[in-house]
Amino acid sequence: MRIIQFLVRKEFLQIFRNKGMLPIIFIMPVIQLVVLANAANFEIENLKLFFIDKDQSTLSRLLRSKMDGSNYFLLSGFGLSSQDGATALDRNQADLVIEIPSGFEKKLVRENTQKIQLVVNAIDGTKGALANFYALEVISQFNQEIRQDFQAINKVGVSPFNRLQVEYSHWFNPDLNYKTFMVPGILVLLVTMIGAFLSAMNIVREKEIGTIEQLNVTPIKKYQFITGKLLPFLILGLVELTIGFIIAKVVFDIPFVGSIFLIYGFAVIYLTLVLGLGLFISTFTETQQQAMFITWFFLVIFILMGGLFTAIENMPLWAQRITLFNPVRYFIEVVRMVMLKGSGLMDIKWHALIVFLYAVGVNGLAIYRYRKTV
Amino acid sequence: MMSTLAVTVDNLIKNYGSQNALKGVSLEVNQGELFGIIGPDGAGKTTLIRILATLLLPDAGQAEVLGMEVEGHYRQIRNRMGYMPGRFSLYQDLTVLENLQLFASIYQTTLEENYHLIKDIYQPLEPFKNRKAGNLSGGMKQKLALSCAMIHEPEILFLDEPTTGVDPVSRNEFWEMLIKLKARGITVLVSTPYMDEADLCDRVALVQEGQILSVDTPVAIISRFPSKLFAIKSTDKYQLIKDLQAYPSTASVFAFGEYLHYTDKRAHSSERAPEQALEQELHQYLQDRGHRDIHIKSIEPTIEDCFMAFMQKEHKWSAP
Numbered sequence: 001m002r003i004i005q006f007l008v009r010k011e012f013l014q015i016f017r018n019k020g021m022l023p024i025i026f027i028m029p030v031i032q033l034v035v036l037a038n039a040a041n042f043e044i045e046n047l048k049l050f051f052i053d054k055d056q057s058t059l060s061r062l063l064r065s066k067m068d069g070s071n072y073f074l075l076s077g078f079g080l081s082s083q084d085g086a087t088a089l090d091r092n093q094a095d096l097v098i099e100i101p102s103g104f105e106k107k108l109v110r111e112n113t114q115k116i117q118l119v120v121n122a123i124d125g126t127k128g129a130l131a132n133f134y135a136l137e138v139i140s141q142f143n144q145e146i147r148q149d150f151q152a153i154n155k156v157g158v159s160p161f162n163r164l165q166v167e168y169s170h171w172f173n174p175d176l177n178y179k180t181f182m183v184p185g186i187l188v189l190l191v192t193m194i195g196a197f198l199s200a201m202n203i204v205r206e207k208e209i210g211t212i213e214q215l216n217v218t219p220i221k222k223y224q225f226i227t228g229k230l231l232p233f234l235i236l237g238l239v240e241l242t243i244g245f246i247i248a249k250v251v252f253d254i255p256f257v258g259s260i261f262l263i264y265g266f267a268v269i270y271l272t273l274v275l276g277l278g279l280f281i282s283t284f285t286e287t288q289q290q291a292m293f294i295t296w297f298f299l300v301i302f303i304l305m306g307g308l309f310t311a312i313e314n315m316p317l318w319a320q321r322i323t324l325f326n327p328v329r330y331f332i333e334v335v336r337m338v339m340l341k342g343s344g345l346m347d348i349k350w351h352a353l354i355v356f357l358y359a360v361g362v363n364g365l366a367i368y369r370y371r372k373t374v
Numbered sequence: 375m376m377s378t379l380a381v382t383v384d385n386l387i388k389n390y391g392s393q394n395a396l397k398g399v400s401l402e403v404n405q406g407e408l409f410g411i412i413g414p415d416g417a418g419k420t421t422l423i424r425i426l427a428t429l430l431l432p433d434a435g436q437a438e439v440l441g442m443e444v445e446g447h448y449r450q451i452r453n454r455m456g457y458m459p460g461r462f463s464l465y466q467d468l469t470v471l472e473n474l475q476l477f478a479s480i481y482q483t484t485l486e487e488n489y490h491l492i493k494d495i496y497q498p499l500e501p502f503k504n505r506k507a508g509n510l511s512g513g514m515k516q517k518l519a520l521s522c523a524m525i526h527e528p529e530i531l532f533l534d535e536p537t538t539g540v541d542p543v544s545r546n547e548f549w550e551m552l553i554k555l556k557a558r559g560i561t562v563l564v565s566t567p568y569m570d571e572a573d574l575c576d577r578v579a580l581v582q583e584g585q586i587l588s589v590d591t592p593v594a595i596i597s598r599f600p601s602k603l604f605a606i607k608s609t610d611k612y613q614l615i616k617d618l619q620a621y622p623s624t625a626s627v628f629a630f631g632e633y634l635h636y637t638d639k640r641a642h643s644s645e646r647a648p649e650q651a652l653e654q655e656l657h658q659y660l661q662d663r664g665h666r667d668i669h670i671k672s673i674e675p676t677i678e679d680c681f682m683a684f685m686q687k688e689h690k691w692s693a694p
Binding site for chain 2: 002003006007010013014017018209210211213214215216217218219220
């Protein structure tokens with residue numbers, strides 16, 4: 001026990017003495033969290049709208065001002081012929097073209113039905129889909145309103161109750177605030193990076209400069225060495241997580257519904273896994289450069305397939321299966337579930353069990369591979 | 375008195391791929407002995423020491439340290455030995471004191487408790503105890519490394535080229551420390567590429583290309599030198615070598631600083647050939663070849679001469 005205590009003390013001495021590493025460990029993640037959370041926003045505003053009004057009636061103008069008045073669209077131009085719309089799309093001056101046919105108002109009043117054309121620039125699929133979705137929302141709202149007006153004018157006695165309207169309510173994130181959604185995920189990535197990189201690099205560095213040889217001839221036991229290496233980074237990872245939570249609360253005002261201790265408990269298992277991965281990488285690399293590249297390779301896959309940047313449900317089935325092996329996925333899910341939804345231990349028991357088994361497996365492999373005889 | 379053996383090595387073989395680092399090395403080191411492993415770079419010194427220090431497993435053969443098989447008892451051995459690798463391997467970003475405390479605690483002891491063991495070595499370092507190990511001079515680094523290797527009162531020390539790259543004054547100091555350690559009964563096994571350090575050892579093993587050429591006391595090795603040795607000097611050293619190599623009764627000629635060391639086929643030490651006559655004949659030959667300022671003197675061989683002689687014998691033997 002005393003040996004481990006001294007080894008941990010030694011690691012902390014080295015970490016705090018390393019003037020180059022200290023800012024990387026404590027300041028970089030803060031900057032990353034603040035920058036990424038603000039940058040990674042899937043909400044799209046100010047879509048360029050090109051409006052073709054062949055009708056030039058009161059109703060068509062009403063629709064135009066409704067579109068223009070919504071936050072989503074910015075009227076980038078208007079024209080009178082379909083050709084104008086096509087040109088605007090070609091020149092990338094429009095994300096969406098709405099075409100109102102001539103006789104729009106007349107037909108709508110007389111026949112109670114009318115069609116308008118939406119042309120969406122779908123070069124960026126997400127943007128295109130959103131433009132389409134937003135436009136439909138505005139148009140259906142417009143539809144509701146004019147119908148109410150008609151009824152009021154015509155007094156046709158249609159009961160207002162036979163009109164059904166679907167309303168959405170987003171649970172756990174009522175405003176669909178992307179920061180609420182992103183910040184817990186980014187936090188997980190930062191903790192993962194710190195854990196995996198620091199542990200892999202640290203041991204390989206000892207190999208590189210030869211200090212491991214002096215340790216290897218001592219009667220130090222495997223478990224003592226490994227605990228002495230993993231414990232400091234486990235502590236650092238938790239400190240990192242705490243800093244992240246404080247920023248999430250203070251800067252982004254992210255709701256914290258569930259138990260913070262549950263997250264810390266899960267974080268300990270998760271960090272053990274990540275640190276074990278670093279340890280494992282360090283057992284078959286000789287230089288910090290090699291360790292860096294291999295760690296990067298794993299992390300890029302973990303991060304991009306973690307469900308933060310692409311929803312796992314949107315991936316092809318084979319890719320979804322791969323994410324079952326991705327620890328980042330589990331931690332992101334758990335943090336979101338506990339923070340935003342207030343999930344309890346029973347809700348995350350499978351996540352915890354999988355990550356726990358994973359941690360045992362990776363660390364077991366790493367300990368097996370770590371040879372004291374160099 | 376029968377002295378017990380601290381190290382027994384029997385027919386040790388170690389290969390790195392197709393490279394044969396050790397080709398069947400056997401030797402014995404007595405307890406309390408200052409034993410030198412002498413040989414040029416690449417001779418296999420480091421490999422041998424790393425096997426004994428339980429850092430490397432041999433491919434074949436036996437190695438015992440303090441009566442224990444290296445492979446099976448590495449943990450017990452590690453508790454009772456000290457090891458100083460060839461490259462400075464302490465934490466450069468920790469201070470002198472922190473390094474010592476770390477290694478003391480790893481061996482379940484404290485600096486205060488075992489201060490007396492390293493007092494002689496550590497005292498000159500003490501004023502710098504709060505300096506980072508990386509900022510020490512080469513000589514001080516070696517003292518710190520030796521202190522760390524001694525902190526747990528080992529019975530045997532393995533030192534891999536401790537004086538390589540250290541200034542001559544620090545080298546002498548370091549050897550004085552080793553001799554003091556030996557006086558305390560600690561077995562010291564030290565490797566070095568410097569032949570002149572052999573004289574300071576009780577016994578030495580001369581190694582070359584993974585093989586032991588000879589194991590004996592320095593005096594005995596020198597006494598077995600097969601022939602009379604002459605130191606020869608003239609104005610044109612390069613021409614002198616060429617002319618001596620062409621001389622019919624030359625056994626060997628090597629450059630040794632400003633002199634050439636020359637042995638004569640006719641002058642085996644056992645025969646007690648007339649030295650004067652040989653010298654005169656040689657002088658005449660060189661003069662005829664146009665050399666000026668010729669100095670020829672009969673000298674006592676050093677370990678390095680012996681090493682050269684062994685190497686030459688080895689080569690002749692393995693030539694066909």
